[in-house]
Amino acid sequence: MNLVLAKNETGRALSDSFAIARGRLPGAGKVAEARSVAFEAYERAGLPHRRIEDWKYTDLRALMRELLPLAPAPDAAALTRAATAVKLQAVKGARRLVLVDGVFAPKLSELGGLENGVTVRTLQEVLEAGDAALQTQLFTPDDTNPMVALNSAMMTDGVVIEIANGIVLKQPLQIIHVASGPVPAAMFTRSLLRLGKDAGATLVESYIAADGAKIYQAHDSLVLAIGDNSRLDHVRLVEDGREAFNISSAVVTLGAHAHFNTFGLTSGAAVSRYQATIAFAGEHSRVETNGVNLLNGRQHADTTLLMDHAVPHCASREVFRAVADDRGHSVFQGRIIVRPDAQKTDAKMMTRALLLSDDAEADNKPELEIFADDVTCGHGATTGALDESLLFYLRARGLSEKEAQALLIQAFVGEAIESIVNDHLRELAIAAAQRWLEARA
Amino acid sequence: MSLLEVKNLKVRVEDNEILHGLTLTVNPGEVHAIMGPNGSGKSTLSHVIAGKPGYDVTDGEILFRGEDLLEMEPDERAAKGVFLAFQYPVEIPGVTTWNFLHTALNAQRKARGESQLSSPEFLKKVREVAKSLNIPQDMLKRGVNVGFSGGEKKRNEILQMALFEPAVCILDEMDSGLDIDALRIAADGVNALRSPERAMVVITHYQRLLNYIIPDFVHVMSKGRVVKSGGKDLALELEASGYTQFEDAA
Ligand SMILES: Nc1ncnc2c1ncn2[C@@H]1O[C@H](COP(=O)(O)OP(=O)(O)OP(=O)(O)O)[C@@H](O)[C@H]1O
Numbered sequence: 001m002n003l004v005l006a007k008n009e010t011g012r013a014l015s016d017s018f019a020i021a022r023g024r025l026p027g028a029g030k031v032a033e034a035r036s037v038a039f040e041a042y043e044r045a046g047l048p049h050r051r052i053e054d055w056k057y058t059d060l061r062a063l064m065r066e067l068l069p070l071a072p073a074p075d076a077a078a079l080t081r082a083a084t085a086v087k088l089q090a091v092k093g094a095r096r097l098v099l100v101d102g103v104f105a106p107k108l109s110e111l112g113g114l115e116n117g118v119t120v121r122t123l124q125e126v127l128e129a130g131d132a133a134l135q136t137q138l139f140t141p142d143d144t145n146p147m148v149a150l151n152s153a154m155m156t157d158g159v160v161i162e163i164a165n166g167i168v169l170k171q172p173l174q175i176i177h178v179a180s181g182p183v184p185a186a187m188f189t190r191s192l193l194r195l196g197k198d199a200g201a202t203l204v205e206s207y208i209a210a211d212g213a214k215i216y217q218a219h220d221s222l223v224l225a226i227g228d229n230s231r232l233d234h235v236r237l238v239e240d241g242r243e244a245f246n247i248s249s250a251v252v253t254l255g256a257h258a259h260f261n262t263f264g265l266t267s268g269a270a271v272s273r274y275q276a277t278i279a280f281a282g283e284h285s286r287v288e289t290n291g292v293n294l295l296n297g298r299q300h301a302d303t304t305l306l307m308d309h310a311v312p313h314c315a316s317r318e319v320f321r322a323v324a325d326d327r328g329h330s331v332f333q334g335r336i337i338v339r340p341d342a343q344k345t346d347a348k349m350m351t352r353a354l355l356l357s358d359d360a361e362a363d364n365k366p367e368l369e370i371f372a373d374d375v376t377c378g379h380g381a382t383t384g385a386l387d388e389s390l391l392f393y394l395r396a397r398g399l400s401e402k403e404a405q406a407l408l409i410q411a412f413v414g415e416a417i418e419s420i421v422n423d424h425l426r427e428l429a430i431a432a433a434q435r436w437l438e439a440r441a
Numbered sequence: 442m443s444l445l446e447v448k449n450l451k452v453r454v455e456d457n458e459i460l461h462g463l464t465l466t467v468n469p470g471e472v473h474a475i476m477g478p479n480g481s482g483k484s485t486l487s488h489v490i491a492g493k494p495g496y497d498v499t500d501g502e503i504l505f506r507g508e509d510l511l512e513m514e515p516d517e518r519a520a521k522g523v524f525l526a527f528q529y530p531v532e533i534p535g536v537t538t539w540n541f542l543h544t545a546l547n548a549q550r551k552a553r554g555e556s557q558l559s560s561p562e563f564l565k566k567v568r569e570v571a572k573s574l575n576i577p578q579d580m581l582k583r584g585v586n587v588g589f590s591g592g593e594k595k596r597n598e599i600l601q602m603a604l605f606e607p608a609v610c611i612l613d614e615m616d617s618g619l620d621i622d623a624l625r626i627a628a629d630g631v632n633a634l635r636s637p638e639r640a641m642v643v644i645t646h647y648q649r650l651l652n653y654i655i656p657d658f659v660h661v662m663s664k665g666r667v668v669k670s671g672g673k674d675l676a677l678e679l680e681a682s683g684y685t686q687f688e689d690a691a
């Protein structure tokens with residue numbers, strides 16, 4: 001009964017907002033059709049709730065309750081506030097692509113001197129005037145997931161980056177999502193990065209809020225296609241405002257002999273969910289996906305990964321560390337599928353949670369579905385508190401309780417951070433963890 | 442004023458009283474040796490002085506330069522100059538020794554209102570100290586005590602003592618696990634720190650250490666009390682006769 005009721009309530013409100021927003025959403029013809037189909041898919045399901053297995057720890061009906069109206073395009077004042085926030089988070093030497101309230105902001109972006117063979121366009125441009133193949137690729141995320149469907153229906157802007165065969169970018173690309181202001185609003189973005197063969201790139205995604213931003217919802221999704229023999233280094237830093245919602249999805253495909261090293265750190269947002277599907281489409285490829293949640297207050301952060309080994313001779317490593325203080329709640333759901341053809345798969349997953357208070361919580365749900373017989377797969381999980389004898393040793397040497405905890409927390413998350421191959425990205429992650437530790441000191 | 446005064450200290454762990462009214466007075470410049478059978482409460486005393494949680498002080502007091510030490514947090518005690526070289530130093534994976542030492546030294550300096558040492562300043566200092574104790578630089582890059590041999594862990598404790606320059610050093614069995622050469626180097630390190638302002642409390646089972654670090658006083662602990670005190674010759678007596686004579690006295 002509840003289900004129907006909730007669906008009607010949230011459904012109606014959203015139908016209205018979809019109808020209102022429609023005029024602003026880019027793309028006609030096939031794109032508009034795809035949006036309608038996606039919207040219907042969302043409307044049938046409504047906000048996911050705990051009785052849907054995949055969402056049992058992250059009940060958006062309880063946590064999020066409603067969808068906020070679509071954010072208006074940023075005005076000059078919003079851009080000024082965003083610019084200040086961007087300055088603090090901009091990665092030195094990176095190409096910067098800034099999305100303010102879900103809309104690409106050329107003035108805040110920095111794209112000078114792009115290599116030949118690299119094109120960067122906005123999602124809006126591509127949905128309105130891009131070729132059909134690219135548009136189709138933009139709709140690859142799976143709309144059976146209601147939050148993906150919603151994103152497909154409502155996506156307003158984002159960036160579309162294509163890197164041609166043989167091009168290795170020297171400078172990192174950074175996509176910065178900024179929420180600019182105090183008016184409660186939702187933004188819907190989708191970005192795509194396509195690496196051809198023998199190519200390489202480094203991508204940083206940062207989610208931040210300008211000073212004074214309060215409740216907002218960032219709905220994002222990312223499509224990554226990594227060609228044969230190509231490599232992508234990727235870091236996501238979720239440092240949204242403390243009242244924010246961040247619901248992000250990613251779909252990643254790897255060709256043969258490809259390498260994807262990805263790391264996510266969530267220390268911001270009231271409620272966040274990152275759901276990623278990583279699929280091996282070519283042999284001899286490798287993925288390291290690592291993450292850290294640093295939570296306190298009443299923060300809730302969910303990482304849900306699906307590692308899809310469809311072809312033989314691929315390797316995947318998942319290392320995840322959660323630190324939860326106060327009433328923080330960390331969720332890690334890791335599913336590994338090894339399909340019948342995927343012999344010689346080597347897949348491992350290790351999660352560890354550190355609870356700093358009695359009310360903190362960490363849920364871990366590993367799922368291994370193995371349909372091939374000649375594989376190495378494993379997973380492990382631990383949950384515990386800080387070791388009292390280590391804390392005392394540090395305190396006996398002059399560290400305050402918070403300082404001693406900070407050193408042990410750094411060591412605990414260090415294991416995940418160390419697996420970031422790119423030095424520059426690793427330093428970014430360390431700095432983000434440091435910001436969290438300093439804020440609690 | 443005495444540097445450290447332990448008066449009639451009674452300590453319980455869970456439901457067992459382990460120290461039954463222990464008294465010890467340490468003045469600046471003095472070296473005290475504490476000897477006594479296994480389980481007599483030597484480490485318990487050192488832990489209570491350093492502020493380890495889990496001990497219930499039911500009676501008595503500990504004064505440091507006249508201040509109530511039991512009222513202070515462990516880090517406050519460290520900053521004021523109380524140092525315990527642990528009998529069993531812990532391993533801290535993921536925290537490099539040199540980062541730990543730098544953080545600790547700066548934390549103590551901050552608490553005392555002194556300036557912070559920059560990385561180069563700290564490196565210079567720690568290198569000098571490590572060299573004097575024959576500690577290879579490599580050890581500083583490794584996780585704190587991780588994979589260190591028993592002797593290396595002990596040397597790391599002495600290194601910290603030399604670096605922090607405390608006022609009272611309590612050395613809990615610093616000689617256990619050290620080979621003869623390492624023992625001499627560590628003892629030289631301790632002796633180099635002897636000064637008219639600084640006091641040492643050396644807990645040991647073996648008279649041999651006291652040939653290197655010559656004590657002003659020797660105390661015998663048994664069953665949670667000091668049962669006999671004397672000069673350095675008391676250690677020689679103990680070596681000859683053992684502790685059985687004190688079992689009844691306690
Ligand atoms: N946490 C604890 N719980 C229960 N009993 C304890 C605890 N800690 C110490 N004790 C007991 O207190 C007594 C004194 O222990 P302590 O470690 O202080 O002895 P010690 O003199 O240092 O011995 P050793 O020479 O073997 O190092 C022992 O009987 C020990 O079992």
Ligand SMILES: [Mg+2]
Nearest residue numbers: 483484485528
């Ligand atoms: Mg002992």
